[in-house]
Amino acid sequence: MASRISLKAKGKSSKGSKAQEDRSVSESLKEWTTWTMRKAKVITHYGFIPLVIIIGMNSDPKPALSQLFSPV
Structure with a gap:
């Protein structure tokens, strides 16, 4: 089996740049x-x-710290 090489353009292209900007913003x-x-x-x-x-x-009433931690 031969491996496939994907060809993607690097950098900004004139076609679809608005869609890429919207996607990147989202x-x-x-x-x-x-x-x-x-x-x-x-x-x-x-x-x-x-x-x-x-x-x-x-x-x-300014409770003491122990009164704040007690459950009662």
Whole structure:
């Protein structure tokens, strides 16, 4: 069996360049959205409990830290 060689033009071509730009914009938007959602997931995962503690410490009755951690 002979191997096939694919011939693809490198660089920008005049035909279909608008379609390639649209595709590249949509791909970059998808990659950026995926990257943003991954970072938001990590920030939410590690930042939620410290946020609750900070809000609890700044509440009106001013509880002690041990009172914030106790379930009762």
